Amino acid sequence: MNAEPVLAVYAGYSLKGAYVKPGPDLAPYVQDALDEIEYVTGPATSKWGSLRAKAGHPAPFTLTYVEVGNEDFFDRSGSYDQRFAQFNTAIKARYPNLQIISTVGFEHPENQRVRSVTPDVVDEHYYRTVDAFLRAARGQYDKYDRKGPKIFVGEWGAYETPFEPWNPRSRGEAPTPNMRAAIGDAAWMTEMERNSDLVIMNCYAPLLxxxxxxARQWRPNLIGYDALRVYGSPSYHAIKLFATNVGDEILKANATDTDVLVSVTRDSRSRTLYAKLVNPGNAASPVQLQVTGATLRPTATALTLAADPQATNSIDAPDRVVPVTSQVTGVAPGFTYTVPANGVVVLKLGLR
Incomplete structure (x- = not known):
């Protein structure tokens, strides 16, 4: 998979309010975390690295990020600040190059966040309605301090129902999201991508x-399966479009006189512009694309995911909502492209 793990370590808080006091009581858990990191990254000659090698993986794993706890904002004791600091000090002393993630992000009140030290990264979680994501996609991260911690959006997902995913009524809904939810997810991805100097990682949840x-505990989920079959939801296809069509440079992009959300990146090696366009409306929307400082090739490729807002995929109809590929001609400075209603489009524009 060419993937790198984010290692999460238990930080002394359990649900329903139980927590371990910072100081000597927490020390054994800090040592557990150090041992776990050694198991992942230590040489095969080390105590814990040798156990990893014995288990069949002699080479150390690459590890950059360690998250201390999970959703410790539920801890009403106020102890997370000192618990995080105790873990941070111990981990940094032995592994100074590791990036330490606080599980309380800026979406929570200041008195719940870590204040005694500055985390390298904070983890933000967002389960929002489609409309809430559409609003957030219009500048939430523009207001963040670029000198502050980086952002890991470690859990997020749009829901299309009038009630939250944890409401018992969700049990009567489809296990995976529909096209309307995919629009909310795609809109949010434009915000994260435009601000990827700050938002360094994200993870839709739950995945499967x-x-x-x-058999299920939650909805919506990205990918559905049974013993023999598997399918991707519309949101899965939207996320895949974003993940597989991205450059190495963020370009400034403005959308004026339209509700279409936009994000543009450039691949400096292939000389390709990737323009992501998300139309949350029920009518097609023409968008005039002005590209300055570069000459475009006359043809482009459009990858389009569009459907009725209520349309979705299922285990028996896995391909009802999938992307389609088409060619775009007449590409020139100021050309107009029409984004379909309830549509997510990736335009792959070649540069001369």
């Missing part, structure tokens, strides 16, 4: 769901 009756 067993669609057999009674």
């Amino acid at each position: 769901v067993n669609v057999n009756p009674g």
Whole structure:
């Protein structure tokens, strides 16, 4: 998969309010975290690295990020600040190059955040309605301090119902999201991509769901499966479009006189512009694309995901909502492209 893990370590808080006091009581858990890091990254000659090698993986894993706890904003004791600091001090002393993530981000009140030290990264979680993501996609991260911690959006997902995913009524809904939710997800991705100097990682959650009756705990989920089959939701296809069509440079992009959300990156090696366009409206929307400082090739490729807002995929109809590829001609400075209603489009524009 060419993937690198984010290692999460238990930080002394358990649900329903139980927590370990900072100081001597927390020390054994800090040592557990150090041992776990050695198991992942230590040489095969080390105590814990040798156990990894014995288990069949002699080479150390690459590790950059360690997250201290998970959703410790539920801890009403106020102890997370000192618990995080204790872990941070110990981990940095032995592994100074590791980036330490606070599980309380800027979406929570200041008195819940870590204040005694500055985390390298903070983890923000967002389960929002589609409309809430559409609003957030119009500048939430523009206001963040670029000198502050980086952002890991470690859990996020749009829901299309009038009630939250944890509401018991969600049990009667489809296990995976529909096209309307995919629009909210794609809109949010434009915001994260435009601000990827700050937002360094993101992770939709949950990823997988067993669609057999009674097997699931939550909705919406990105990918559904049973014992023999698997399918991707519209949101899966939207995320894949973003993840597989991205450059190495963020370009400034403005959308005026339109509700279409936009993000543009450039691949400096292939000389390709990737323009992501998200139309949340129920009518097609023409967008005039002005590209300055570069000459475009006359043809382009459009990858389009569009459908009725209620349309979705299922284990029996896995390809009802999937991207289609088409060619675009007449590409020139100021050309107009029409984004379909309830549509997500990636335009691949070649540069001369």
